[in-house]
Amino acid sequence: MTDRTDDIERTVIAILARQAVRDAADLVPEDQLEALGIDSMGLVETIFAVEETFDVSVPFNANAPEAGGMDLTTVGSVVEAVRGLVSSKAA
């Protein structure tokens, strides 16, 4: 893993921590977003922050959260999803 990847992880966790109103240091990859108090509206705000920060488009429809083919249920899975979007943008 490169430094760039660590940047992504750090930035995504910072976004999630801000949304959950918690300290970034308290978040671990296994944390469920729901358990952090990030509900469906919080997720929409999180996705907006990710898109604006990384200049990517997240294919997410609140009516069919699974349809985008991305797992956005835990801190770790969101980090991986963003990594995928950023690397496919670079490719």
Next chain:
Amino acid sequence: MRRVVITGAGTINPLGATVAGTWDAMRAGRVAIGPLDIPDVHRLAHPIGAAVAGFDPSAHFDPQRLGLLDRFSQFALVAGREATGQAGLGRDPALSPRAGVILGNSGGGMTTQDDGFRAVYEGGRNRVHPFTVPRLMGNAPSAHLTMEFGFTGPSFTVSSACASSNHAIGQAAAMIRAGQADVMLTGGTEAMLTFGGLKAWEGLRVMSPTGCRPFCATRDGMVQGEGAAVFVLEAEEHARARGAQVLANLAGSAMTSDARDIVMPDRDGAAAAMTGALRDAGLAPGDIGYINAHGTGTAANDRTECAAIRQAFGAAADGVAVSSTKSLHGHLIGGAGAVELLACLLALREGVIAPTAGLREADPACDLDIVSGAARPARVAAALSNAFAFGGMNAVLALTTP
């Protein structure tokens, strides 16, 4: 308490430029949702909607007047003319102080706002059209209707997002009941198919890329529409005295607030609004033959609404036909309830229940008698029209045959 009747109806919406045209489209289950043709459409994630196609404002208004009319006021005036024409209402000095206008609207004059913002922000210009404010203000369409018909009684515009029209109609009926007016023009209008209006909805991640397919297991959201419908409500005694044709009774209405969430719907609040409208109309659940559902095609609305219908109707829930005409004309937001009341009139007057289009696979969470695919002939003596808005504001209307 005075009874309230409907003596006129008018509309312009994606399905038709008249009530008759709209009914024809509803009978045929025609879907008016398609690709949009607006500036910067390529920058929209889901560039579809239900537009009023081929509308030529200059065919309805002289150029001087047009300068003062945003699209949402144009729609309201076109619909209002048809409604008053059917009701046989002309300018009448005796009626004027006893007549008013209450319309529902959510966005205001969005075309005017978008154009003004483009000019000053994007275009770097330092002036906007001099009539920007009178065009975009939310009460403009109601005001233009008062001027068109010389109504000098109580008039204003109601804004409760997607329930605006039903709140307006319910409020207009309440004023007639209370003796504050004898005749009210009411309904709703919306013209939000602008780049800014569509972008705002896109942000919420609830819009469909494919179409509006309420109650379908594979539905993926809502689609915006535009247009207006306007009705003449009248005290029954006033209508009888002048020999007006009664289209239906506005038998009851109810408004409730969820007091819970700014966007998520709530079963209890929705059920309480339906129960309240039934009680207000003196009807039992078993009397209702048709419910025009709010039916937005979002996962959150459709499941909650079906559960609310079960809660309000109990055992009678299985005996009532339900459809969402948003699948045909899109979601008119502040104008939704008004155009959807036309589907209730179609059921009561013509014995036709307009279908829900696009229902491919039943959703177990929506296990009601959903009329889908094609229109259904039915004898309907009483109907409900549901509207459940963001903000948790609910308004339900009950209509009965005269």
